Amino acid sequence: MRPRAPFFMQFKFYQPFNTNKDKHAAHVKYIATRPGVELSERRPDAESPETDNAIFMQYLQERPRSHGLFGSAEEGVDIKAVAGEAKCHEGIVWRGILSLREDDAIRYGHTDRTKWEETLRATMPYIGLKLGIEERDFRWYAAFHKEPGHYHVHLIFWDKSCRRRDGKFARSELRYARGLFVGEIYGPERRRLLAEKTMCRDRMRELGVGLLTQPMRLPSAARATLQNALTSLAFALPTRGRMFFAFMPPEVKEEALRVADLVLGQTAFARQVQEYGELAEQVAAYHTSRPEQLQLARQNAIEDLRERIAQVAIKGAVGVRRSWIEEGYRTRRTINQASSLFLQTGALLRQGRTSLRIEEAREYLKSRVRQDGLQHVEINKQKEVERA
Template sequence: MPPFFMKARFYLPGGDNSYKNIAHIVYIGTRPGVDRGDADIGDRYFEKFKIDSPAGHVKYAAERPRSHGLFGADEKPLDIKQVMEELKQHDGIVWRFVLSLREDTAKRMGYIDRKSWEDALRASVSEAAGAMGIPESNLRWVAAYHAEAGHPHVHLVIWEKEAQRRRGVLSDGERKDVRKAFIKSFYAAERSRLGVEKTALRDMIRDVARGEMDRAHDLVVRIKSARQEVRAMEGGTTGVAPRLSDSDREDLARRVENLAKIMPGKGRVALKYMPEEVKAEAREIADWLLAKPGFAASSGRYKEIAREMAGHYTSQDQRLNQAEENAYNDLRDRVAQLVLKTAAQVQKRGPDKAGRDYSFSLAGNLWRNVWHAIEKARSREEARGEMEKRAQDEKRMRRREKEKEQER
């Protein structure tokens, strides 16, 4: 089995397929750990229990309160009966995916519990659906994690809110892009770790090759130490985002809607290309987010790290303050870019037609995306700071050693 495995099937509307889709939802949601990764297993469950109406599935699920393991785009718990009813009424295609990792790969990368898989899917499903031509605004999905020995996996079910796509089969290009979207999310931390470790080792080997071959043992020690810090560069799991209150959700949705109204209707959605008025508004929203409880501590620490790293080279308050300000501006603009992308989604539908539920949903997604971005940036800067501190300590140690040799 390859380190990452993806299987995809589709079910056209009509016939028994709506009931089979409902049966599949019930099965993956209420029987965690039993499924072996077969995307057809829901159909056999349908045949086994001879359920000829959605009412039978509703009764089965209702008799097992809180027993299902379904999750979706939002962290809010799902009502399995509502999902089943929605699929019953759905008149479009339903896609089923099985995404699996080898157990050794899952352990190495930290995918050992439901939350880690939830985070990976929430970071990738919208991009994968986009590769299928399904925009996030028209996307619905649910999934369930099965901690199967040897190959932990998730069952993912995707459909459109309003049926538009008429072709169920994925082209070779679409399948490749969908797979790439999932791999990019699952392996993001691993790629970051390997890339930074490669750079760190290259730089240290280069330094030693410049005439310090007698410090080979020290190089080994430094490499081991660097590897420990490089692992921190991936940040691990960013945890659950701070709770978004109803008032903040409403405020954030309103701010994003107002931004959408003044954004250009065409062109690249990038902060640096936006008119000054749009830049200012996006940055104001970013400032508002970064000042929120839960976010403020991480953004504050990000600035502190920049100041500490600058302190390795200067003690002038003006330069230290400037380093801190530059770090904050960099982080704020990263957040502002996320804000712009969310506003672009509102604009695409039309700010006045987006609707309260749609805007609120986007506000929740933006809140979580900002949290993940801040936490990853902070953890990376902390690791960089530790590596820089060690490098400065070693320079001072070498300087003292040379001074002692000269005194002799």
């Protein structure tokens, strides 16, 4: 279940400037005594940039319905000492507002100062480090305001060493800060949604692997289309290099995504894809309530899923190509074996023919010997007759 409204976070920075006590006093009087003004609904942030940080600090503490000032230390805060330090600080001072809608604050247990203290003490030190501020130099203070409709805290912080020169937060710093606050405030529920999203994605990936490795489960027409697409991808793959979607040339990515779309278009995936998109929207709802941003989060999640299935398709196509190579090797081996057998058979036949010729010659010689012997006997008989 998504939050009713996204977490609100805003930071402003103020460069060091010179002022005087009269301006301090005038501003204090302005925010405290202006007729008809409820200071519980007015922020000094709306005033001129010349508003002094010490006045802002006093405002946090003295504002109606304020739960008082607190900081990194669990013991009480000396307002005068803090205001004096803020007034005398020669570097940049940041002010911030963190807010939850009332029903969300109730739902997530952020309805009192104690809970906000825990949240800020768990997050602010890391934000200081992200800004490049050593923990010993990071000064931060806050006050919780239980305003009807939106519970919020006002923050003020600075770098005592003045090493941080850039007042504007980088995008990465803002993302980091928001991520810390969102993770701490929404905690278990957000982690559950992220876990469900991951499980849903992994489940679809396994289904994709199953379809690509065992397409026989598909109807014949869908099976033929998928196998043809996978074959086309196998032909398109480069012959060398790492077989990862991110490294593929555009035309190969297009082929791989076509296979992914065929897989995700199967009936077994329809409900899973819908659920995955909804989970992506719920996770994004912690940061925004704008419909176009939520739709973009859904689209990005689906696109990420397509690319993951495309990677599975690439691996499947590599397997198809490997099977071709192995089949070609087996075919060549069979041909080589047949050729070898043919040669051996030819040799045997030649040997057989030679043996036959030798045997024929031997028989011929034997017959000649017999004939010669008989002829010799006949001659001897004739000689004996003649002598007689």
